[in-house]
Structures are given as C-alpha cells and as structure tokens.
Amino acid sequence: MNSVAENIANFLKEYPPFSHLTYDELIEVSKSIGVINLEKHKTLFKIDDKLHDSFYVVASGVLNLSFIADAEETLLNKCYAGDVFGLRPFFAKNNYMMTAKAREDCIIYAIPIKVFKPYVSLNANVLDFLLESFASNTRNSFDKENSGKLVTDSIYNDQTSGEIQYFQSLSYNKIPLKVSVNSIVKEVAQQMTENLSSSAIIIDNNYPIGIITDSDLRCKIANGRFPLTSTVEKIMASPVITVAENVSVAEAQLLLLKHNVSHLCVTNDGSDKSEVKGVISEHDLVVAQSNNPGVLIKEIKRSLSAKELKQVREKLTDLIQTSIAKNIPLQHIYNISGEIIFAINKRAIELAILDLGSPPARFAWLSIGSQGRKEQLLLTDQDSILVFEDVAEDKYRDVKDYFLKLAKRAISILEKVGYISCLNGHVASNMLWCKSLTDWIKQYNNWMKTPGEKSNEISSIFFDYEIVFGENKIEDTITDTIFNNAKNNNLFFDFLGNDALRKNPPLNFFKKFNLEEEGENKDKFDIKNKAIMPLVDGARLFAISMNLRGINNTYLRFKQLAITDPKNTDTYINCAEAFLVLSKFRTLEGLKNDSNGDFINIEELSKADREKLKNALNPMKDLEELIKDKYQLTQFS
Incomplete structure (x- = not known):
C-alpha cells in the first residue's frame, strides 16, 4: 500500500468531512492528493487569481485568509491543522475573492476537486457538512470548538454570511427554450444560438422530461457519437433536476454540486410533474455571487455620498421583501438587515469625519431604540447618542462643538438615505444627547436612582443600544453603569x-x-x-x-x-x-x-x-x- 497515501488518510479521517468516508475511500482520495510545503509568508493563492482545480486542507502550521477593502488588508480567518479552505471552485466559477498566505511554515494537502466530487454526490453526510459549513461561517472559526470546520471563501466574515446565501434571491431565465421530445438536434442547436441560450428543456404536456445543454452538443454531437439528425430524446439528460421558484442561491449551488449538473429546471411546485417556469444555469449563480449582501457591505464601504448609500438601502428593501415572500424566519432577516443598516450608519459617520477632519477625542456613536435592538426592517426613524471621552475643562466646549457638527452631518446623510430623525429629538445632534462619558454616567445615574422626577426626560429606548462606531470601552462603561445601578433598585x-x-x-x-x-x-x-x-x-x-x-x-x-x-x-x-x-x-x-x-x-x-x-x-x-x-x-x- 502507498505509505504516503496511508499517512494522509490517517490524518484526514480525524476531520470532517473526510471522517464520513470509509477508510478505503479515503485511501483512494489520498492517492491523488498533492503535498505542498508552503514557507512562511508565501502565498498559495491571492485575490483575483484563477481558481485552482483543488481545494485544500492544512496538515500542519497556520495559514491566514485575508481580503483587501479600501486599500486595507483584513484578516478573515486563521486556518489550523484539519481546517478546509479554498472551496470556491466547488461553488462558483469566478476568481478567488481572498488571499491564502502562510503565517508560519505550513504543509498543505491539495485535494483534486474532480477526485472528491463523486464522494460529495454520493455521501449525504459529506454534502451536509458542506451545506452546513457553507450556511454558517463562524465569527471565529479557528477556535478550538470549531477545529476542523470548513472555512468558506466569503468576503463577508460574519455569522450572517452563510444565512445570506439561504435567502438571497436568484435571477434566472424566466423564458427558457422549450422543445418537444421529437425535435431534431440540428434545429434545437440553431434555436439555442438564436436565443443566446445554453440549454433547452424538453417537455411533454409542458412538464419537463429532460434537458440538453451546450455541453451535450459538444460531447455527444461534435465528437460524432450521434448525428445532427438525431432527435433530442437521444442526447438529453433525463430526468431533469427540478427546483421550486423560490430556490435560494445556496440551495441551487448545492443541487448542482450534488447531481453534478450545470442547469436546474424551475417548475411551479419544484417537481417534474409541474409546469416549467424557467431554467437556472451556473452563470446565473456567478452573477448572484456579485449581488449578495456581502457585496452590499462592500458597496457601502466604498460609497462616497448619501445618494450611493440610498441605492444600497433600496437593494436591502428588495432583499427584505424577497425574504419575507419566501417565508424566511424573521429573526434571520433581522440579522442581515441589522448588519447592513449598521454598515450604512457607520459609513455616514465616516463620510462626516472625512468632511470635518479627525475627531479631537475618542468617542462612541450608539444607535438606540429599534436600530440598537437590530429590529429595523422598514424605513423608520433614526435614534442615536454620542459619548465622547472626558477632556480638560477648557477644551470641553470646542470638543462638544466638533461632535455636534459631526452628528449633524452624519444624521443629514442618513436622512437623505431615508431615515428621518427621531420626532422626539433622540439623536446625537441634540445637545442633550451628545456629551462626555462622565456626563452620560451622571445622566444614567439620575434616570435610575431618581426615576420619575423628570420623567419627561427619560425614555426607555436609551437602555437599548449598540455601538456603531468608535471605542468599545466607552460602550462597556455605559453598560457597567446601568447594571451597577440596577442592583436592588x-x-x-x-x-x-x-x-x-x-x-x-x-x-x-x-x-x-x-x-x-x-x-x-x-x-x-x-x-x-x-x-x-x-x-x-x-x-x-x-x-x-x-x-x-x-x-x-x-x-x-x-x-x-x-x-x-x-x-x-x-x-x-x-x-x-x-x-x-x-x-x-x-x-x-x-x-x-x-x-x-x-x-x-x-x-x-x-x-x-x-x-x-x-x-x-x-x-x-x-x-x-x-x-x-x-x-x-x-x-x-
């Protein structure tokens, strides 16, 4: 037996998804695996590189995955022994969207996708692992609890990144080319060319019974296996893989992978005993990749005006509408929407700072109320407070003046995006709600120790907040103040x-x-x-x-x-x-x-x-x- 393959198999069997294969299957896979010695600081692949024909597992050492946004390199993940990465070739056809670089000397196993794909198709546990990992990229996927978990090639590293794919809407061809089972291949090929279509659905009583694609024409006709005068029945793939109209990006990708096909037929109820509504191609999924909320976050980071931010907000409304129509759990929609709204708020503050110049002191901008609870799906009002660090008495007025101007500009940008200011004046541009940390501590002390004395000043929304921009320590101090005051109160x-x-x-x-x-x-x-x-x-x-x-x-x-x-x-x-x-x-x-x-x-x-x-x-x-x-x-x- 090949001792190298044996060593590789013994290593892989400890980690999912390989732990779901039999030992003999692992030996077969391991015979094709390449071993790469990647020296410290050397790159395996970088952003925009063409996709490799393998995906990778770290055998030893530590590897960093990073991406660049606004000329700044951001670390997405660290991969340790047993971590799977570089899976983009499984799910998309466009180039890599991140860089894989050795943090220290590494040994990497390169697993050819062609060799591994059949095991994905045949083994439900392997597919489930990919499905689950693809759907839930962890915030910290290199902690011990998650060792051996797959690291997805996502540019948006958050718990929400996988969920996004599960309810992201998918645009596809709603007027597919439909032909009868007796159609001649030559005529269908001409129709496909005229319609700029990569496929034709073969129907019987408007129910799909098969499909032919460009690939079938190349592999079965161009090489002479069947004459051009054959009927499509001779070369069609049957049965056709069908999906319902509300299929998500992730579901479509995984069905293509599971069945090793390049097209899916969309029908009324998702079965092949139902009317044909469209066809999804691999190309449609590539387009969808550039349209997901992770990309919306990138668009937000690059926006230079309220107008550009408003365009992203309009796309978010479409996403919310699609998600609700598809009965996605509301809590998932809140998660995604919350992240995007926070990114819009943050960018508004950044644009205000670009306008005004650097802040004279450290500060924290807190969204309060429904935004602070991440419960805002509609274009309701904006509520916020601003807390700046304590400064010398003689500087206080100038510092507060800067932050009031900053808040006014940021809030004006958000109003142009569509978020009107709170009708009760609970916004950071209000002198009452823009002040130093000590003043805020006094404010919360008064509210909690003598409630009702000035009850018109207290609003419970000040106890629902989340930091959008600035110093986390400032937010922590506010939280400490609230919970210390709450004891036996x-x-x-x-x-x-x-x-x-x-x-x-x-x-x-x-x-x-x-x-x-x-x-x-x-x-x-x-x-x-x-x-x-x-x-x-x-x-x-x-x-x-x-x-x-x-x-x-x-x-x-x-x-x-x-x-x-x-x-x-x-x-x-x-x-x-x-x-x-x-x-x-x-x-x-x-x-x-x-x-x-x-x-x-x-x-x-x-x-x-x-x-x-x-x-x-x-x-x-x-x-x-x-x-x-x-x-x-x-x-x-």
Missing part, C-alpha cells in the same frame, strides 16, 4: 414596570381590536404601540433586572429569559414567538404601503390573518401578570 423597576403596562390594551372587553378613534389613522389598529412595544418593554425590563448583559434584541431576550427563569419558560417562549408574528404583520403593512407599518387596516386582513393577529396578542396578558407579580408596582401606578 426596586424604585427603578417600579418605574419601568409601570411604563411597560401603561399602553392601552390591544383588545377591548368584547375581544375586539381597540382601533384609533380619530385622526388620519381612524379605525386602524396601532400595532406598534398596542402590541409590539409592550413586548419590547417587558423584555427590556426583565433583561435588565436579571442581568442579561449584551442582549438587546427582543426575541433573543425572551429566548434567554426562558433559560434564566425556567419557572416562566412558557410565557417567555410564547412572547418571543408573538413578537415575530406581530413584527411580520407590521413589516408586510409597511412594505405594502411604503410606510412605517405602525397602523394596520384590520378590514383588509383575511379572516385567518385576523385570528392569527388576535392569537399573537394572547401572551401579553401573561406577560402583564408576570410583571405585576415580580415587581411591586406601587409608587408610579
């Missing part, structure tokens, strides 16, 4: 508890929706204030009182509370699900009417949807009882 929770219960109930005594009685939204249901905000307020109240740091999102707060407070798990889980259902109603309303979706016309809902909406309001009563039970709501009642 019954007065504060009394205030917050009453605030959470102060909203008018969504249903009246007769279980009918409490509709608006006057104004422009007369006879509509205020889904934001009567249904969603009580859940948001309740989740925040419990999260602060139970010391859940770093979790701002309402859905995730409830999910974590279900673990932290097991006695009331059912209530929290029901509230989490209700929040998503209600948010979806609001988002659909907003997308339909190009509005913030706050007011729902109940009459326009189907009977089933009215019931669904009503059912989503049920957990609010349990939440209300839980708040009353846990906090002595006396002083502010």
Whole structure:
C-alpha cells in the first residue's frame, strides 16, 4: 500500500468531512492528493487569481485568509491543522475573492476537486457538512470548538454570511427554450444560438422530461457519437433536476454540486410533474455571487455620498421583501438587515469625519431604540447618542462643538438615505444627547436612582443600544453603569414596570381590536404601540433586572429569559414567538404601503390573518401578570 497515501488518510479521517468516508475511500482520495510545503509568508493563492482545480486542507502550521477593502488588508480567518479552505471552485466559477498566505511554515494537502466530487454526490453526510459549513461561517472559526470546520471563501466574515446565501434571491431565465421530445438536434442547436441560450428543456404536456445543454452538443454531437439528425430524446439528460421558484442561491449551488449538473429546471411546485417556469444555469449563480449582501457591505464601504448609500438601502428593501415572500424566519432577516443598516450608519459617520477632519477625542456613536435592538426592517426613524471621552475643562466646549457638527452631518446623510430623525429629538445632534462619558454616567445615574422626577426626560429606548462606531470601552462603561445601578433598585423597576403596562390594551372587553378613534389613522389598529412595544418593554425590563448583559434584541431576550427563569419558560417562549408574528404583520403593512407599518387596516386582513393577529396578542396578558407579580408596582401606578 502507498505509505504516503496511508499517512494522509490517517490524518484526514480525524476531520470532517473526510471522517464520513470509509477508510478505503479515503485511501483512494489520498492517492491523488498533492503535498505542498508552503514557507512562511508565501502565498498559495491571492485575490483575483484563477481558481485552482483543488481545494485544500492544512496538515500542519497556520495559514491566514485575508481580503483587501479600501486599500486595507483584513484578516478573515486563521486556518489550523484539519481546517478546509479554498472551496470556491466547488461553488462558483469566478476568481478567488481572498488571499491564502502562510503565517508560519505550513504543509498543505491539495485535494483534486474532480477526485472528491463523486464522494460529495454520493455521501449525504459529506454534502451536509458542506451545506452546513457553507450556511454558517463562524465569527471565529479557528477556535478550538470549531477545529476542523470548513472555512468558506466569503468576503463577508460574519455569522450572517452563510444565512445570506439561504435567502438571497436568484435571477434566472424566466423564458427558457422549450422543445418537444421529437425535435431534431440540428434545429434545437440553431434555436439555442438564436436565443443566446445554453440549454433547452424538453417537455411533454409542458412538464419537463429532460434537458440538453451546450455541453451535450459538444460531447455527444461534435465528437460524432450521434448525428445532427438525431432527435433530442437521444442526447438529453433525463430526468431533469427540478427546483421550486423560490430556490435560494445556496440551495441551487448545492443541487448542482450534488447531481453534478450545470442547469436546474424551475417548475411551479419544484417537481417534474409541474409546469416549467424557467431554467437556472451556473452563470446565473456567478452573477448572484456579485449581488449578495456581502457585496452590499462592500458597496457601502466604498460609497462616497448619501445618494450611493440610498441605492444600497433600496437593494436591502428588495432583499427584505424577497425574504419575507419566501417565508424566511424573521429573526434571520433581522440579522442581515441589522448588519447592513449598521454598515450604512457607520459609513455616514465616516463620510462626516472625512468632511470635518479627525475627531479631537475618542468617542462612541450608539444607535438606540429599534436600530440598537437590530429590529429595523422598514424605513423608520433614526435614534442615536454620542459619548465622547472626558477632556480638560477648557477644551470641553470646542470638543462638544466638533461632535455636534459631526452628528449633524452624519444624521443629514442618513436622512437623505431615508431615515428621518427621531420626532422626539433622540439623536446625537441634540445637545442633550451628545456629551462626555462622565456626563452620560451622571445622566444614567439620575434616570435610575431618581426615576420619575423628570420623567419627561427619560425614555426607555436609551437602555437599548449598540455601538456603531468608535471605542468599545466607552460602550462597556455605559453598560457597567446601568447594571451597577440596577442592583436592588426596586424604585427603578417600579418605574419601568409601570411604563411597560401603561399602553392601552390591544383588545377591548368584547375581544375586539381597540382601533384609533380619530385622526388620519381612524379605525386602524396601532400595532406598534398596542402590541409590539409592550413586548419590547417587558423584555427590556426583565433583561435588565436579571442581568442579561449584551442582549438587546427582543426575541433573543425572551429566548434567554426562558433559560434564566425556567419557572416562566412558557410565557417567555410564547412572547418571543408573538413578537415575530406581530413584527411580520407590521413589516408586510409597511412594505405594502411604503410606510412605517405602525397602523394596520384590520378590514383588509383575511379572516385567518385576523385570528392569527388576535392569537399573537394572547401572551401579553401573561406577560402583564408576570410583571405585576415580580415587581411591586406601587409608587408610579
């Protein structure tokens, strides 16, 4: 037996996806594997290089994967022994989008894709590994927990990068060339040329029974295996691989890989007993690669004006609309949308700095409210605060003046993108909400130690925030202040508890929706204030009182509370699900009417949807009882 192949097989069998192969299969693969000695700082492939015919596994040493954005090299991942990388040739035809460079002397195994592909097609576990890895690139894929995990060739290194591929819309040929089973190959070839088509679907009663492609014409006709006068039945691939109309980029890529084909037939219901709606080619997937949210992030980073940022925001709206239509879980959509909105906010601040010059002190820009909770899908208003480090007294005025100007410019850019300023003035350009760290600590101390004394000044959204730009230590100090003040602070929770219960109930005594009685939204249901905000307020109240740091999102707060407070798990889980259902109603309303979706016309809902909406309001009563039970709501009642 080949001892080199044996050594390689013994190494690979410890790591997925190779651990899913039999030892004999591993030996067969290992016989074709090339061994590369990559010296420290040497490059295996770099951005824009043509794709290799192999993918790679680190046998020893450490290898860095990086990409360049705005002339700056960014490290995406470190690969250790057992890590798989360079898989781009499996999933796309365009060039590498990152650089692989040895951080120290490395031994790399090069696995020919042609040799490995059959094992992917035949072994469900191997395919599942690729599927899972492709769908969930970890934030830190080189920690011990994830050793041996695949490192995807993505330029957008975040937990969301794989999810993106799962609901990214895919443009494909909606008017495919369709021919009958008795058509002559020569005539079909001419039609394909005239239609600039790389394929033709063979149909019977408009159901697909086969497909011929450019490749079939080259391999079966051009080499003389079949004459040009043959019928297409002789050379077609059958059965044809079919997919539903809402197939995602990742699903399409993995089906091509699994079945080793270059085209997929789109049908009404995804089966071959259904009407043909289109055809997806490998080329369509290459185009999709350049259109995903990872690329949107790159576009944002390169934007030089509000107009360019607005164009990206419009693409995000399309993405949200497509995702909801495809019933993608709302929490996934929030994740992607949150990342892109944060990138837009960050770029607006960067453009303001480019305009004004370098800041005179370190600072943190915090998005608050729905943006801070990553719950903004519609073009609702922007809320923000700015915290700058403490400076000498004689410099304070000039420093604050700079940051007010900075905030004014950034907010103006965001307004042009479509995010109007908060109607209550909760923005960083307001003198009240742009101040030094010490002043902010005093502000939070006052709010929490003497709540209600100036109740018109306190807004609970100041307790939902996430840093968009600047110093993380400043944000950490604000968080420490809040949670230190929260300890045994019954007065504060009394205030917050009453605030959470102060909203008018969504249903009246007769279980009918409490509709608006006057104004422009007369006879509509205020889904934001009567249904969603009580859940948001309740989740925040419990999260602060139970010391859940770093979790701002309402859905995730409830999910974590279900673990932290097991006695009331059912209530929290029901509230989490209700929040998503209600948010979806609001988002659909907003997308339909190009509005913030706050007011729902109940009459326009189907009977089933009215019931669904009503059912989503049920957990609010349990939440209300839980708040009353846990906090002595006396002083502010």
